[in-house]
Amino acid sequence: MIEHLAVLPILLPMLAAVILLLPPCGKSLFMRRIASAIMAVITLVVSIVLLVQVTNNGISVYAIGNWSAPFGIVLVADLLSVLLVSLTSLLGVAVVIYSIAGDDKKGNFFHPLVHFLILGVNGAFLTGDLFNVFVFFEVLLIASYSLLMHAGDKHSTRAALQYVILNLVGSSVFLIGLGILYGVLGTLNIADMAQKVPQLQGDDIYIAKAGGLLLLVVFALKAALLPLHLWLANTYSNAKPVVAALFAIMTKVGVYAMLRVYTVVFGDEAGELAHMAQPWLWGLAIATIIVGAIGVLAAQDLRKLTSNLVIVSVGTLVALISLQNEEATAALLYYLVHSTVVTAALFLLSDLISLQRGKVADRLTAGRGVKQPFLLGTCFIIATLSVIGMPPLSGFIGKIWILKSTLNSGQAMFFWPVYLLTSLALLVAMSRAGASLFWERRHKNSNELNDAPNAHPLHIIAIISLLACSPLLVIFAQPISDYMQNAAHQLHDISGGIKAVIKGGL
Template sequence: MQHLSIFPILIPLLFGAIMLLPPISRDITSQRISSVIGTLFLLICSALLLFQIDTSGTQLYALGGWQAPFGIVLVADRVSSLLVLLTSFLGFAVMLYAIAGKDKGGAYFHPLFMFQLMGINGAFLTGDIFNLFVFFEVLLIASYALLIHAGGKQKTQATVHYVILNLVGSSLFLFGLGILYGTLGTLNMADMAIKVGQLQGEDATLAKTGALLLLVVFGLKAAMLPMHFWLPKTYASASAPVAALFAIMTKVGLYSIFRVYTVIFGEHAGELENIATPWLWPLALLTITIGSIGVLASPSVRTLSANLVIVSSGSLLACAAINSVEATSAALYYMVHSTLASAALFLLADLITRQRGQAEDRFVKSRMFTQPKLIGFAFAIVALSLVGMPPFSGFVGKVMILQATQSSVQTMWVWPLILIGSLGALVTFSRAGTTLFWRHSGSTSNDAEPASKSEIAAIALLLLAAPILVIFGGAITEYTLQAATSLHDIQSSAYDLIPGVSR
């Protein structure tokens, strides 16, 4: 079991590479079978990894036996293993939906899907900032191709904007890494956490510049205002499985903010202590605000889904700005909830589009659904969860965020925005539900495509998370609290156990 930490990276890499080879590459059925087996195997290994970390503690894996700070080290702790399991579960559910026919729109969907999972898992597991950049590029390259999957003018335009912005972000990432390496002499997170507190004068100023450049890059990935404008159009134009998988993409940027600005530039960083906090506070609140406005102005289910992702990013950024164990614990719980609920809404939007003819998923009068009870029930569950109504997970997540505020000033800013954002989502979902399910201009069309069994199973898996996160809320919140505590407690963290790194 000592190699379990690298399995979430190796499994999608190997399955993706195999599916590029003939005869599997020429047979869609073989690719589908391989993808389902691969994602299921990945899910099992991720669950075993989380169980092992929870019982035995953080696992460190030095690739090739090269020790830190010179070698590549993977760090599987409670935070990273939770997010790897989240990614694997999401990948398995989305793949079940894709094999119903959405994977036929273009070539190499299945290998690209696997490489995307590899990049995301690698970003969560790496203990080195340079390799964080490497895995960012892996997942971005795969996402470029997945976005254009099935073609179309709208997809091409959105992809061009997405690619250009991320290329700029990658350039800034390299500049930031170069500055930090020049001042610290290392890019291993554990080693950086030790050395950053020793910087003074010009070196501290240079390191601050590099750290703020990284904040810009992570903010771009996390859809933080003013770098959020790419997300609604990009996500709304993507095919349903791709958009659902992309629900985890902003969480990679958010995870990087929590990891880098807690472990490296946290309370122990001397002159660079908590340097991101003054920037995160206003940007987080403004992100919630602009996302809530976007929710109210959304003309379709897909656009609504994309804007809700922005709102969730703002809420998680607020947790990062609060910068406490309780806030990080709330962020981890809310991250799991928002990812799965948003992915379910993206998939549901595709079913709605298919059964409403030319009206698609827009909030306008149209013909009746082919499966009104099924879609209506699923829409109600995901709406109540995303709004934050009890007894679903969104309510628990938002209550945890509200309780994490530590001062009257924080409460004065965070509470109204979170609650008003929930009210805006409630108003929009009510308007959408009324229009979609009650306002009809004709009977059901005979050529409407009903949901297949695998599509229903995929959405059901994602929706089941809402009650399950509440039913097992005690154990889950205890886990997230332990994960948050280990992330903030640098003195006793597992980073001190890395050979070659000492204080």
């Protein structure tokens, strides 16, 4: 069973989705909830076991059909991929638990779609082949299209249409880029591509560069990197908050693809194509951070504010990718985990605030307060401190690590002012949001507050489980930072990774 662990984070969500579509789960909401929660927890447990196995034993390569790379399809479970698979599975458990309190009543296929999306995300993280990255992209995108429409209105329908059109165009460009690279290299296995790119000569170099830059456009769209970021704030803010919380991991798929392709295939050992994306990534990342910070300051509701926080985090992650060194990659991984769980918690928190404020919802204007100000206010303060990078939460460690990793780079003189001023902008925006939501009130109507629903225990469990990750990332900072550094070293050890994949498999 141990040798098959690498494929289970893909098979289990697929099995869960099928079970949830069939009787008795397909006809009984209660059974659907029980089965969905159990399968989500099992997927998380298996992901953590896989993480422990890879930590102890090194890279695990699973060759499907016993066809080893580069001739067959392989799944590569290394420290980077299993970390992100575990993060996705954790997010899946939180979303399923939160939805059981009532959000899943608004659509019979909510739970199957959640597991299909987890299937697509986990597959994109684990596959060692670029064509299968495309396949899993499509799986998660199809699930996300339907989830966007979950209990939707005309606003979410319009946002979903824009999202679908942009991603269909992106998928077409993705296929064209893959076709170009396959025509030049004769392979789409990432490890095999890394071997063949340095051997390119003549016009093949420029053709491969064109294919690589087309992939950069696609990954920038998936990650919401400027100027292809315009869809994100509108889409996420119009989706149901429980759906937006799950979507917090989706931009990270684009970031992961950039990290994998432009570090391994077009990295240090790519000859004339080494670091071909770096000049583009650096400038676009800084611009994305600035635009995201402006969006945070201009946001009129908590969901739009949180959506722009996602854009800021994407810009920060891509800036670290562009530095192309192990220290920056280790800081990137720590910040990625931190930003994903905190933004997901904020999306869920915005839902509870909206429920208790009635027609005012989560708009950042003075008005009706919340029924449980201490509980929700405390959760908001924890999320805020983590977002702006104040001690003693994980945002502070992430910020210091990011600044340290850029200190000796030539871009530090430009990155530091932008990043620190952005942190100041986030402090101002989050403080204003907290004052509007929990402090300022134009009227106090006890009857209205009494009529507002209390937060369901499952809502609180889901939010606290995500927010608890922030202090845990501090409490266990030493082993976690060691893990991130080892994962970064493993990713940048290109020859070692190629050897493990090409000679690995069952």
